[in-house]
Amino acid sequence: MTLMEDAKNGIITPLIKAVAESEGIDAETVRSCVAKGLITIPKNIVGRSRPMGIGKYMSTKVNANIGTSRDYVNIDMEVEKAKVAEASGADTLMDLSTGGDLDLIRQRIMDSVNMPLGTVPIYQAAASHKVVVDMTSDDMFNAVRKHATDGVDFVTIHSGVNLHALERLRKSDRIMNVVSRGGAFTIAWMIHNGEENPFYREYDYLLEIAREYDMTISLGDGMRSGCIHDSSDRPMFTEFVTLGELVKQARSVDVQTFVEGPGHLPVDEIELSVRSMKELCDGAPLYFLGPLVTDIAPGYDHITGAIGGTVAGMYGVDFLCMTTPSEHLALPTADDIREGATITKIAAHAADLVKDGQRERARARDIEMAKARRDLDWEAQYRLAIDGKRAREIRENRITSSDACSMCGELCAMKIVKDALGDNGK
Template identity: 25%
Template sequence: MAEVIYNSPNRLKVGRGLPVRVNLSFGVEKPTATSREREKVARILARELRPDLLMDLSVHKTAPEPWVHIRNIFDGPIGILPHYLLFSDTHGLCEDSLLERIKSVTSSGINFITVHCSPTHQLMELARQKRKTPVTSRGGSIVIRDMLINRRSENIYSKMFDEICDVAQQTGTVVNLGTAFRSASVADGLDEVVKEELIIQTEYIDRARSKGIQIVLEGPGHIPLGQLTEYWQLIEPLNVSPMPLGPIVTDRFPVGDHISSSINVAYLMSLSQGGIINAITAVEHQGGVPSFHHTFAGLQAALIAAQAASLNYCQDAFHEEQVIADRRADRQSCVLDSASAGCTRCEKICPLIHSNYPSG
């Protein structure tokens, strides 16, 4: 897959053969939530286990926006969805305002943006006919609603795509190609709608590449483990870094979404041998805002999945495992921070203490 270099302070690289990266999202949904989100992200960034990228998914306007504050304490790439704060229930989206916002944020600290170029009236109708839940993407549904409000024959991002590419080229911005019709449940999975949207997305990947734009593909939301190989076979020829939104492997355990996602995404990233994982919280489908503890647990699960996948192909990732193996051998304890051999759990029958058996 083509390597992506973010124009962020740390110049993060993503691509085939590189360690899998992890993105963590945050966002403000009401006026009183600003300090909560700032403090939550600051507490996470103060820990040893940190995300590689951040996304501000705020749907409530603040001054300054949360990502502006976070930029002061985070040197990795930060992204947004430009249309989140511009949408009106009565007027939809305005092309001039959207383009101006993209120019403003990408010249003042935002390194990647997610745009939804694939919604069409034909794809919407296919989703209505074939699915129980036609659309689950929040960003994609905004673009669809704008199409209906303003009676557009072509969605706003599709219409503006060349102008967006011009801005991205000037600012070194990475473009995330959003998946508006990712499945809302495992029961739909890799259905006809997902495959049709991929055909449309391929056109935009080619257009972006022709203009020298770095592009990332946001991927499936809910998909069975057994369909991931087929999904990878569909996107592998696109030569693009995947950034899956999940994917959730089962919907039966709604307070374990971070575990469900980590199972699936570790396998997908081992196939792709590079890309970006989105940290998913345990309460993704519980209707509330994740707490610090839920968010950090989701980050931990994503980091574990990233390491598990990276071990499949990346020597740097395996080196970290070798260091742990050496520590256990040297200290004769599986307790990594132990100052003495063994531990109180095993006491005198500890196998690490008595592992040097005589030969013969």
Template identity: 50%
Template sequence: MKYTTQMDAAKKGIVTKEMKCVAEKEGMDIETLRILVSQGKIAIPANKNHKSLEANGVGQGLKTKINVNLGISKDAYDIDKEMEKVKVALDMNAEAIMDLSNYGKTAEFRKKLVNESKAMIGTVPIYDAVGFYDKELRDITVDEFFKVVEKHAEDGVDFVTIHAGLNKETVETFKRNKRLTHIVSRGGSLLFAWMELNNKENPFYEYFDRLLDICEKYDLTLSLGDACRPGCINDSTDASQIKELMILGELTKRAWDRNVQVIIEGPGHMAINEIEANMILEKRLCHGAPFYVLGPIVTDVAPGYDHITSAIGGAIAATYGADFLCYVTPAEHLRLPNLDDMKEGIIAAKIAAHAADIAKGVKNAEKWDYKMSKARQSLEWNKMFELALDDERPRKYRKESTPHHNDSCTMCGKMCSMRNMNKILSGKDINLLREDD
């Protein structure tokens, strides 16, 4: 039986090779997975032209996934450096990479990325439009916007961020309800500017079915972007954000009717006490579609440390329903991240994702921690390093400060609680002061 998309296959009772791959990775019953894909509660972004992909699922009951942003820009144009980041991100098991390139040979970089990446690839086509056509934003036509989307789809990207919820109604809501930081989404601000300069409706909203034609053709997952996400905690959970979310919920149903998979993008900057309610609201208004959050960054006063502020918010968000975390690096708001920034961002996001998976009761999440605790109790240092989310730093710290006794560290020495409890419980003397053991 033929099918057009993963959702179409799932509705027809067909189990695809991508579904089998996800079910095996997650330890989920394949029929349960198929049903959730058919309902839109799990998305498996898998463009028909992405031949190197090792499929991952995003959504209900699955491990929380993370995304890594990278790409070339006019101020930082080095394809080789970005490809080095890609290799490291893949080595660190990032499930998704978003190419946010907006200048120069974007197609060359994108094709290379798709060809070499086992992770799912996302893009924001509107970033590419100005450079692709070498035209000012206001002069880009509706047809040209859609041609860029189709080019990205043809090149094999698995999901695209499209800010289709920023329609004229949302814009009027935004204008009536003043914000401190306005519209901070780069793609959203560009669409807003195009709409204002041309006095026209958002083409991706007005011609949404045309967008769905492209998605259906390539099995391109639609990541419905949050143009009105809050850019500071002062603007969170306001009228603009909620208005757009309501529109995204309506568009989600239209996409599912065409068997197009959907992911909803969310906030943003947000105080900790608002996160749980926002997750519940998104799942309710968008009918259980997978939720992809950008942070949330829980305070605005820590530039240089926003990998930490976002990990705090990400852990809470994922605990209460977010399925996909966009990493944030220490360089957020400051510059293009370098390789070390990227590593810090990936580790922080992975910590947040795993912490939430434990809270959500995701299958086998606690087993990893149990094994680490067992290795600590047994003082098996190499086993601890093997189990570590990142083994490089703990090995480095251990090597930099070698203890006199190998069954301890230089913090506690022979007063190590693990060491002493093991000895006492096995009927041995503790021996704190004598040199002999």
């Protein structure tokens, strides 16, 4: 029985109960949403990850991407990045390794953290060949099965990149064509081999594997826009339509899904993307990669992604993939992961402040922080801060003789107004 099957049968499993408790939502609501595919709890039956709910009424979750490249393979560094991501508040982790012993890297990463782990199995299928297009459809499915048996909780599969979407791409006026790595592998393979994408053609078989291990399918957005110019166009929406059909098919055999979204989007198109994807995918949880709201800030794309992430979260995106300062430039360092995860966590919280189901809970923390600020209670401020360590370092490295901070010292507005108001100052 998969979790979705149990939920459809009215069973509140320990996993559902644990998610309900951690989110402050009643368990029956979580069960009902899991049954309908509105909440996804990625958890492979052989995995050891902690329960994590993504979707309706849940707090906005953050994923951190790590992984080697063919140019740079340092397993210890990837393990360190995984730990840093977890310590920085990331909710899930994706191992996107493409270089070195991929099985060993994945295992080391899984052993080092207990966040749900995601992968993109086609990277491993391609890695066994010098040229990507030489992989076979067996390589692709074998990689999925291998990741499932290893306990991976969710896999990104670009089943929506089919011949129909490819035709729309050819007719488009895109500048950057395809920027999704898995999408690019798939398209190159389809063109080279003159065949339909095996993950679309044999989607039933993919679902069989996923069902066997209760592994969640993250339906990849292979046609996501890689620049503002390419956003919200026919290839993107063509793929969305297919992804909606694939969500339904997965639900019919009790396999959990969530759906990836763009990419690069100007702020005024984010609402359109979110609402149309939610509609086309029957409320499936959405996982946005950013979205980055401008193309001209390399070095600061964790900020462009956080701006887009907040807006996307406000309109209903459930899961944000962090970007780091290295985005578009280089393989991220552990410090980049820390910064990217923290900033995306801020974006997620900002979205939760206005989101159904989480608004009250999220606001309670802001209210506590406001009181701690008013009372100049620094320890409480550090405890409530998303990055209390950084807050402490900044304040304590700029000494003041005042119990306020070195910005205004004895001219602190909090002190002055509190003295003036007396007991009314609370």
